[in-house]
Amino acid sequence: MTDEQYIQEFITNGLYEDTRGFDHTSLACIPAEDTSEAYLLIKDNGVLAGIHLAEKILKYVDPVAEVEILINDGEEVAFGDIAMRVKANTQALLKAERLMLNIMQRMCGIATLSRRFSFEVKDLPVKILDTRKTTPLIRFFEKWAVRIGGCYNYRDGLYDWIMIKDNHVDAAGSIKAAIERVHGYLKENKLDLGITVEVRDMTEIRQVLEVGGITRIMFDNFELSELAKAVELVDRRFETEASGGVRLNTVRSIALTGVDYISVGGLTHSSTSMDISFKIKKGS
Numbered sequence: 001m002t003d004e005q006y007i008q009e010f011i012t013n014g015l016y017e018d019t020r021g022f023d024h025t026s027l028a029c030i031p032a033e034d035t036s037e038a039y040l041l042i043k044d045n046g047v048l049a050g051i052h053l054a055e056k057i058l059k060y061v062d063p064v065a066e067v068e069i070l071i072n073d074g075e076e077v078a079f080g081d082i083a084m085r086v087k088a089n090t091q092a093l094l095k096a097e098r099l100m101l102n103i104m105q106r107m108c109g110i111a112t113l114s115r116r117f118s119f120e121v122k123d124l125p126v127k128i129l130d131t132r133k134t135t136p137l138i139r140f141f142e143k144w145a146v147r148i149g150g151c152y153n154y155r156d157g158l159y160d161w162i163m164i165k166d167n168h169v170d171a172a173g174s175i176k177a178a179i180e181r182v183h184g185y186l187k188e189n190k191l192d193l194g195i196t197v198e199v200r201d202m203t204e205i206r207q208v209l210e211v212g213g214i215t216r217i218m219f220d221n222f223e224l225s226e227l228a229k230a231v232e233l234v235d236r237r238f239e240t241e242a243s244g245g246v247r248l249n250t251v252r253s254i255a256l257t258g259v260d261y262i263s264v265g266g267l268t269h270s271s272t273s274m275d276i277s278f279k280i281k282k283g284s
Helices: 003-019 024-029 051-061 090-120 139-149 166-172 175-188 202-211 224-234 251-255
Strands: 035-042 066-069 082-089 127-129 162-164 195-199 216-220 239-243 261-263 276-280
Touching (some): 003 051, 003 090, 024 090, 051 066, 051 082, 051 090, 082 090, 090 127, 090 251, 090 276, 162 175, 166 175, 175 195, 202 216, 202 224, 224 239, 224 251
Parallel strands (some): 195 216, 216 239, 239 261
Antiparallel strands (some): 035 276
16 A cells, blocks of 8 residues: 555545544535635644645545645744645535644644654764554554654564564573574565564673674663663674663763664654644635
8 A cells, every 4th residue: 555545545534433424513504515714723832744634634525625835844833823724615624624633733743742852862873763652543644743853763563674572582582582583584484674672681682692683782771871881782783772761851861872773652652732723714
């Protein structure tokens, strides 16, 4: 499925969830042929995300809608800004309103938090990554918002990257066994995937270094002093990543230890949605 097909399927399903084919209030109140002008009002400060998705939603409900985007994704917005104007069928505008606002508010919140994290380390050679800790069925849009905010996507799911975590190690019996089984699986299935191994202490780092054949070592919940030692021990033989409880007030200190990547689940699971309204102009 292409990205565009995914977006169209999301819009179809999102509208069906909300209307089941009928917006009875609008059908009762608004003549079918009515058209109106409306605008997207920003009621918060942050980073705009999802404006082009909003345009697609509006064009879906009314293919001849006239949409004027005034502020683009990735731009800073402030209370009172108008991000978009539209002229379209009034019933269609009201049908699209909630889906458009729900997804944009979510995306803007994620993009805003991502921008704050990226700002903290903008002068350092480190990349801030998201995780799989996303809202079911809208991961595509949440990861899109992360990129708009200036951070980076890790794996999209379980299918595009190997990540050997503590549960895999414990179930396999050892780090060595887990890595060797992954090597065998990839060879047997002719797959070329990156391999991350999560480690919990210096002993496990040494075990990974002994086996080798991986892409990245992820240090899970290491104290800063231990993290710096871990980076030194790996000595650039593999990529390094810090993870676990990363916050805005700690991300720079973590980056200064020399890790290549910092993964932050909070980008998607702890962001605050932006307040946005969609207003129909009276008498339009």
